Amino acid sequence: MIASCVLLSPPSSHRLLTQSFSHQCKQQKRWPQGSQRPSQVVAYYGLKKPPYKLDALEPYMSQRTLEVHWGGHHRNYLEGLNKQLEKSDILYGYTFDELVKATYNNGNPFPEFNDAAQVWNHDFFWESMQPGGGDMPQLGVLEQIEKDFGSFSNFREKFIEAALTLFGSGWVWLVLKREERQLKIIKTSNAICPLVWDTYHNQLDSGRCCHLAYYLDYKNDRGKYVDAFMNHLVSWNAAMARMARAEAFVNLGEPNIPVA
Numbered sequence: 001m002i003a004s005c006v007l008l009s010p011p012s013s014h015r016l017l018t019q020s021f022s023h024q025c026k027q028q029k030r031w032p033q034g035s036q037r038p039s040q041v042v043a044y045y046g047l048k049k050p051p052y053k054l055d056a057l058e059p060y061m062s063q064r065t066l067e068v069h070w071g072g073h074h075r076n077y078l079e080g081l082n083k084q085l086e087k088s089d090i091l092y093g094y095t096f097d098e099l100v101k102a103t104y105n106n107g108n109p110f111p112e113f114n115d116a117a118q119v120w121n122h123d124f125f126w127e128s129m130q131p132g133g134g135d136m137p138q139l140g141v142l143e144q145i146e147k148d149f150g151s152f153s154n155f156r157e158k159f160i161e162a163a164l165t166l167f168g169s170g171w172v173w174l175v176l177k178r179e180e181r182q183l184k185i186i187k188t189s190n191a192i193c194p195l196v197w198d199t200y201h202n203q204l205d206s207g208r209c210c211h212l213a214y215y216l217d218y219k220n221d222r223g224k225y226v227d228a229f230m231n232h233l234v235s236w237n238a239a240m241a242r243m244a245r246a247e248a249f250v251n252l253g254e255p256n257i258p259v260a
């Protein structure tokens with residue numbers, strides 16, 4: 001019964017189906033008046049699509065890579081998470097960001113953390129790229145990069161170096177640190193993301209460094225992949241939109257008070 005309700009209406013984005021499931025089932029009058037409805041809460045998140053077609057990043061990231069990495073690897077994390085969440089309702093009611101933070105449990109992660117964080121990380125990664133990407137950021141992101149790294153080319157060099165020196169599988173992030181009011185490049189391993197640390201306010205950009213991100217297109221040449229990412233894939237539009245959101249919380253300059 002539960003499975004058929006879920007399968008009839010797969011969600012297209014992250015959300016818990018519990019409410020709509022119970023609403024649907026209520027509408028279908030599966031449980032006559034006075035009888036008890038099942039009390040088990042079924043948590044279910046849907047696979048979010050990248051904001052472009054799977055062949056849109058060709059030739060720098062192939063459709064085959066998207067099919068394997070997003071359609072296989074990322075989907076497996078999501079299905080693993082849903083299976084774990086079905087077991088109890090203790091993690092019901094969180095937004096996805098909150099779910100990642102809650103399951104991280106201040107550095108003593110719950111079993112659900114790995115899958116939850118990897119779903120979040122991969123979503124962030126797909127949204128950090130765009131067809132015709134690369135080039136340079138503009139406006140506030142460029143100004144802040146120049147302020148914190150000296151120049152865009154210095155930043156670029158440091159970001160690439162971080163990707164090339166990351167051991168094993170992980171992520172390279174451009175983040176805005178809350179207290180320092182500064183951009184930083186950081187590396188994380190496996191599922192860890194800056195979202196779980198309070199000192200980082202906002203992730204602006206991320207690059208995925210795992211075999212699946214580049215093996216089909218670049219074999220073992222991580223350097224070639226990272227170059228392609230910086231020159232043709234990275235979405236500075238996404239970073240600028242994230243920066244605009246971050247600036248609602250972090251004051252990056254002198255207050256600009258209009259003179260009457």
Ligand SMILES: [Fe+2]
Pocket residue numbers: 069073122208210212213
């Ligand atoms: Fe991956």
